[in-house]
Amino acid sequence: MRHLVVVLGDQLDRHSPALADIDADKDAVWMAECAAEATHVWSHKARIALFLSAMRHFRDALRDEGLTVHYTELDPASEFGLIALLEQDLERLQPRRVLVVEPGEWRLREALLDLRRRLEGRIEVALREDTHFLCPRADFEHWMQGRRQPRMEHFYRRMRREHDILMQDDGTPVGGQWNFDHDNRSAFGRDGPPSDLPDHLGFEPDALTREVLTTVQDAFSRHPGSLEHFAWPVTRAQALDALEDFVAHRLPCFGRWQDAMWDGLPPRRGALYHARLSAALNLKLLGPREVCEAACRALKRGDAPIEAVEGFVRQILGWREYVRGLYWQRMPEHARDNALDTHVALPDFYWTGDTDMHCLRASLRDTLETGYAHHIQRLMVTGLYALLLGVEPSQVHAWYLAIYVDAVEWVELPNVIGMSQWADGGIMASKPYIASGKYIQRMSNYCAHCRFRPDDTTGPRACPVSVLYWDFLDRHRERFAEHPRMKLQVRNLQRRDAQEMQRIREQALTLRGE
Structure with missing residues (x-):
């Protein structure tokens, strides 16, 4: 041979x-x-x-x-x-x-x-070298040289120019601006998603896949999750069909509602307008360039607005390439990052969904049923709670790597350690992504089905997310008192009544099992 x-x-x-x-x-x-x-x-x-x-x-x-x-x-x-x-x-x-x-x-x-x-x-x-990616590792290392505070937005603009994606002939961005994020933060309101919310394209398991499902159920029966709703693309042809289906049926509304969450939908609709292409991309059944180009063609045809296409392209050309670069730049130390010095154990309910907090129960249920949850459920529900609780980052990382079908370490670890848990001290994200229960109430219908109330921070109906939000600011007030993007939140903390803060601290200790 x-x-x-x-x-x-x-x-x-x-x-x-x-x-x-x-x-x-x-x-x-x-x-x-x-x-x-x-x-x-x-x-x-x-x-x-x-x-x-x-x-x-x-x-x-x-x-x-x-x-x-x-x-x-x-x-x-x-x-x-x-x-x-x-x-x-x-x-x-x-x-x-x-x-x-x-x-x-x-x-x-x-x-x-x-x-x-x-x-x-x-x-x-x-x-x-892995040529699947649009930014070779050597190019990213060169871009990083001399940068004390690297930011994805700067990298993303460079990638747009270099690969001529969403660029005009005069070198300016299509639509007149680089980033349409401010247009992509809408919630559904009381009525929920539009009635014509499409199903995600699923793929009926063929004989080979059914054989695999039986093998996995027998060999890994004690592992978390269900195989009941398994309908993922497992071939190149199926992955291309999934891409075409997303561009035709969900990309037009993706931007506007990419941060929204909604409970009570069947599995084929639970991901709302998200692409669910990350697993196929990470297995290399799809390439990042062809995915970006498919979205750009929809823009040119007038089938999708610029804010939707730009928001989607930013996830592929920006975040996906950026986190890979950071992963290889910082490993193996990156896996041990713990800038906030947190050591609480990951709650057992992350593996079962058995919790009274409806936002977590719903997001974990979706995850256990399908192996998927969209990025706001990951960042601002499961990740947020772990960050506020003070879970040891390596345990959060291990859970995300285990539980999601699209999880491979180069993309999962920087997103969890750096962005979700802020354990790298601000390399990945300039500030911790923290919020009280009011954010979850604004972006979803979770709170309407919960026994806790996001406005309450003490007492039996106090929302654990809101309790831990104020406790987080209290525990880390010195670190963030002069932080340009956090100091306003710290000042709001200082306005709270001293006796109420003591009750919040006590309730937070109970939540952490201390």
Whole structure:
């Protein structure tokens, strides 16, 4: 064998650099399902099933081309890690060279580099750059040089110019401004979402996926989550259909209501106008450029307004590329960040949804049912509560990595550690994303079904989010007293009655179990 091409579970791209020059007569592909990757964190059943189903479909597509694929299916009893499985097969197959696209996870990349050192002089291990992304790691490192306070907005504008996305011929942004975020913060109001809110396109599991679902249910029965509503795209063709469906039916309203939340909708509508394309993107079934270009074509046709298209493009071209750059810039220390010195244990109800707080119960229920919640549910409900409570950031990170189908570490960790928990001290986000229960009341119907009241900060009906909001400001008042984006909130804290603040502190201690 000339080359053994290693394809990892989140590299399901037929145009991958590792597969670019493959020769069916001389080379072969290696793929493996590894139980340790499902138990590294206590993964949601749907997350495991999505990876396994997408991998098996990709394997079969390669075999249909006439390629040889050495594929190891899941053995729940095996204690071998992914690299150990690879090393074992290398002894048997003895290729002259191993080709692999650089992993998206620091832990796995380090393990591969260690394997390369052990095999030196016997088998060459060549890591190729991941060209799926629009900003190479070296370019991001160059952009970061000399920046004490990097900001996504500056990076995003550079990416718009460099890739000529949403730009006019004279070098100015389409629509006359770079960012339409102020137009994209609407709530639904009392009547809820429009009556014509479309279903998300779902994909009925085929025989291969049904086989995977059975395997996952049997092998990981104690893991969180349900497989009842599994309908994720698991092939390139399905991912393209999902992209087309989003652009046609939800992109036009995405911008206006991207921050809104609403309870009581069936699973196919629970994500509202969000794309739910992140899982397909992170498995490399879709590319970021084609996703951005599909949205831009809708703008040119007049099928979607600029505020919706710009808001969506910013998530892909801005945030997604930016967090990847920060991840590789700051690992492995980034995973240990804890700027606020918080050490409370993650509440057990995050794994069950069993809580009286309706906002958390509804968001966690959606997550456990489908393996998905949209970004405001993640940032301003589950993430907000953990931040205000003072949960140790590494525990919050482990939960997000485990529970969402689209979670891969390079994108999940910076968003959770940096943006959601402000554990990096302001590198990712200039201020903590904190709010009282009134924000959740304004952006959703959660509070209407809750026994707690967002205006109450003491007593039996006090909203835990509001209690912890004031307690957070109280605990960190010195840090944020002169912060340009936080000092107004600290001043509002100082206006509160001293006796009321003492009752808030006591109630917060009870919530933290102290």
